[in-house]
Amino acid sequence: MTPHPLGRLLNILDYALSSLRRRLLKNLLVFAVFTLVVFLFSSLLLTRGALGDLAGRLLAAAPDITVQQMVAGRQVPIAASACEGLRGIPGVGLCRGRLWGYYFDSENGANYTVIGLPEGPAGQAPASLSHAVEGRLPQPGERGKAVLATAVRQQLGLEGRRFFSLFRPDLELLSFEAVGTFTGSADALVADTILLAEADVRHLFALPEDQNTDLLVDVVNPLEVETIAAKIADRLPGVRVISKERIAKTYRAVFGWRSGITATALLLALSAFVILAWDRASGLSGEEVREVGILKILGWQSGDIILLRFCESLLVSLFAFLSGWLLAWVHVAHFQAALLRPVFLGWSVLRPQFPLLPPLAAADLFLVLAISVVPYLAATAVPAWRAATVPAHSVL
DSSP states (O other): OOOOHHHHHHHHHHHHHHHHHHTHHHHHHHHHHHHHHHHHHHHHHHHHHHHHHHHHHHHTTSOSEEEEEEETTEEEOEETTHHHHHTTSTTEEEEEEEOEEEEEETTTTEEEEEEEOOOOTTSOOOHHHHHTEEEOOOOTTOOSEEEEOHHHHHHTTOSSOOEEEEEOTTOOEEEEEEEEEEOHHHHHHOTTEEEEOHHHHHHHHTOOTTEESEEEEEESSGGGHHHHHHHHHHHSTTEEEEEHHHHHHHHHHHHHHHHHHHHHHHHHHHHHHHHHHHHHHHSOOHHHHHHHHHHHHTTOOHHHHHHHHHHHHHHHHHHHHHHHHHHHHHHHHTTTTTTTHHHHHOOOSSOOOOOOOOOOOHHHHHHHHHHHHHHHHHHTHHHHHHHHTOOGGGGO
């Protein structure tokens, strides 16, 4: 009587599990290496996806267009009067100047981003900024007051002190009082920031009153951003016009480039693992040869032996894949991608500390499955066929 195909398959699966248990040490070694490879690949994809989503959320509050004056390929201050000419372009909602710059702290080896406090039409700071600060913001017309990120406060050693000093380009020493600290998610986004009154930023960087670092332009219709950006470039010679979408593309390109370099190294590790799996599976021990011979004497066909080896490889690879993916998720979501964070964020002294929320992307899941499980199964196909061709008389 011919057994039912489903019952035959279940019997082979049951025997495959018992076979894996009998060679537990060998299979645990393959399982551990396989899990490590899947973990690294999955962590890479999840980290890239989480950073991409984070960049998208941050850019949602960014200005539609940033205008920078360029001379000899380098950014220089732009005339504040340039906004007057841009307001006449149909579709431009608001144009305002921005003051900011980088300050290098030679003692700590850190770069601080110094930003001038933006003020509204009534001379007041935005309410959203006030809610993100513990303490207070500099008042309109108030000089010598600063709001610091927590990391900057630590770098400056302001544990029990409030005053710190910065040097102007002419080496004049300016003193400031820390009256506030960024808190919550704001502190995570401005880890290297010092917020000063605009007059203090001008004095610190020796910027004239009629110049700004760059211009921020808001567009009434989001569909016209690229059109208005082209008009701004035509109206202001020598400027670089950067739209929000171009910044997003730059982030995606940077994350993709860095993840590509890491993926290349991981592919080498995957290739070495496939070679290891093929070598382990192709080297039939005397016990395995006897096992196959006995199975053939008991009536197993060559197709049954191939299916048995395939089930063993499939069980190991699927369990390793699931373990590696879950470990990668925990690594990114709970440990904030501690192993891969420096690859994407660089080696700056001050790094932003923001939560990473890996997205659930089916494409990433299938990609890891395709570059890990499929090569492993392919590598064990030839050894499975060799095992199936063992003659039954080999045990006699």
